[in-house]
Amino acid sequence: MTSGMPLLELRGISKSFGGVAALTDVDFTLRAGEIHGLVGENGAGKSTMMKIIAGVHTEYQGTMTLAGQSVRLRSARDAKSIGIGMVHQELSIVRDLSVAENVLLGMQPVNRFGMIDYATMYRVAGEQLKRLGIDVDPKMPIGALPLGLQQLVEIARVLFSGARIIILDEPTSALSPPEVEKLFAILRRVRSEGTSLVFISHFLDDILRISDTVTIFRNGRRIETAPVPQIDKGWIIERMIGAGHEELEESYTGEIHLHSKPDAPVVMTTSGLSVEGVFDDVSLQVRGGEVLGIYGFMGSGQLELARALFGKLQVERGSISIGGVTAKLNNTTAARRAGMAFVPESRRSMLFHMEPVYKNISISILQEISKLWLRPSAERTIANKHVKTLQIRPPLVDRPLGTLSGGNQQKVALAKWLTHLPKVLVLSEPTRGMDVGAKDDVLKIVKSLREQGIGVVVVSTEPETVLSLADRILVMKRGKITREFAGEVVSKDRLLAVA
Numbered sequence: 001m002t003s004g005m006p007l008l009e010l011r012g013i014s015k016s017f018g019g020v021a022a023l024t025d026v027d028f029t030l031r032a033g034e035i036h037g038l039v040g041e042n043g044a045g046k047s048t049m050m051k052i053i054a055g056v057h058t059e060y061q062g063t064m065t066l067a068g069q070s071v072r073l074r075s076a077r078d079a080k081s082i083g084i085g086m087v088h089q090e091l092s093i094v095r096d097l098s099v100a101e102n103v104l105l106g107m108q109p110v111n112r113f114g115m116i117d118y119a120t121m122y123r124v125a126g127e128q129l130k131r132l133g134i135d136v137d138p139k140m141p142i143g144a145l146p147l148g149l150q151q152l153v154e155i156a157r158v159l160f161s162g163a164r165i166i167i168l169d170e171p172t173s174a175l176s177p178p179e180v181e182k183l184f185a186i187l188r189r190v191r192s193e194g195t196s197l198v199f200i201s202h203f204l205d206d207i208l209r210i211s212d213t214v215t216i217f218r219n220g221r222r223i224e225t226a227p228v229p230q231i232d233k234g235w236i237i238e239r240m241i242g243a244g245h246e247e248l249e250e251s252y253t254g255e256i257h258l259h260s261k262p263d264a265p266v267v268m269t270t271s272g273l274s275v276e277g278v279f280d281d282v283s284l285q286v287r288g289g290e291v292l293g294i295y296g297f298m299g300s301g302q303l304e305l306a307r308a309l310f311g312k313l314q315v316e317r318g319s320i321s322i323g324g325v326t327a328k329l330n331n332t333t334a335a336r337r338a339g340m341a342f343v344p345e346s347r348r349s350m351l352f353h354m355e356p357v358y359k360n361i362s363i364s365i366l367q368e369i370s371k372l373w374l375r376p377s378a379e380r381t382i383a384n385k386h387v388k389t390l391q392i393r394p395p396l397v398d399r400p401l402g403t404l405s406g407g408n409q410q411k412v413a414l415a416k417w418l419t420h421l422p423k424v425l426v427l428s429e430p431t432r433g434m435d436v437g438a439k440d441d442v443l444k445i446v447k448s449l450r451e452q453g454i455g456v457v458v459v460s461t462e463p464e465t466v467l468s469l470a471d472r473i474l475v476m477k478r479g480k481i482t483r484e485f486a487g488e489v490v491s492k493d494r495l496l497a498v499a
């Protein structure tokens, strides 16, 4: 159903953050009663564009019209008042409030004394959630629910707000397949009532299933818009990643042949690792020269497992041995001494943004190596070498790290481990938030580390990440390893099917 009249039209939108362009001359049209799928690699500008529509970003160039009327929003409240609602990528629920209060946030029913009428609130919220097929107790604190349900409640809130244009920014990343089905049923119903929706997702199968129209963004530009019956996954991927990224493209579309290395020596073994309510009885082995991928939905425990392997999270039961020696990873220093290295998902927690690039590269070894390393000239020499091999851009080691793009910061985070090879390197969400070029670079770095014989563990909630990097894949579900893929053919569909 793409025949609806243009409802919302944006023309020539440009937006930059601190001199860096996030959007360049983008046109975007949303029609009445359509579901408009919006796709693009991380950093392509999707969220920024939608935040302009939702009144979050008010400084930009270009024009916006709603039903032919020019509008210039001054705030998200403004947007709400003309019927535009957005569910943000980052949840904005209030964890301590009940489900009902979250659903009706800002619209709670009051009695004649002006007090919140709890009985009515629970009843109304309960009825509305039920209508959407969301089965939760409206009195529960929302923070106690699984992430997927929290997300559905947040979506429910925007749906109840009476918005006629609803933007969903990656709403399914935390949802299980049955929850996604539930959401899609809701979206179709809302659409049939004449509401227009923008649906952002990196799950291309979902996009093709739910959308009437698809728009592709790349590097802050709109590349193309087309009605769904005319396009397929390959068509989208080509436009999303541009030319010359065959390996990445394969991880999006194709079947991956895993090449296990059963003969290589085991460098790390865990047995029965458990943390109550987080992960349970995790036993695995990593071989030298192997990349082990651990995949699971958000909340499956794999990100926490990664932290435990670097002494950032204390295990309650189980043991770890590294290079054949039992290791107690009570803290990160112990983990590092035992031969572990870790690059966490939020790069910000590890790197020093105000410090120059060269310091960030050498910082992890300062405490272990002689004073020679403290000489800035020596540090620079080492750093320059890595900047070159990793193609860190711009190649200026004296620049503060914070001035580099996310992808290049990630390369710096990896570079410092190259100066001092660990036995096992654990990477958590190594390519999240990166453009294609940076992803390719990370791919190369990981491969070169593998060639040098270290064991690499990659944990991620993104199937593409493990598919493009791993030689062997474990799937985690509710804290347990439920499946191993080794020496066989695997695809994104097969991964999702068992997660």
Ligand SMILES: Nc1ncnc2c1ncn2[C@@H]1O[C@H](COP(=O)(O)OP(=O)(O)O)[C@@H](O)[C@H]1O
Binding pocket: 017, 021, 022, 040, 041, 042, 043, 044, 045, 046, 047, 048, 049
């Ligand atoms: N608040 C912000 N401050 C600075 N840079 C930002 C901000 N929001 C987004 N960006 C930058 O704008 C670009 C587009 O980001 P975004 O719109 O979030 O992409 P997407 O949603 O497609 O992943 C990225 O380079 C990102 O780093």
Ligand SMILES: [Mg+2]
Binding pocket: 043, 046, 047, 048, 089, 169
């Ligand atoms: Mg985004």
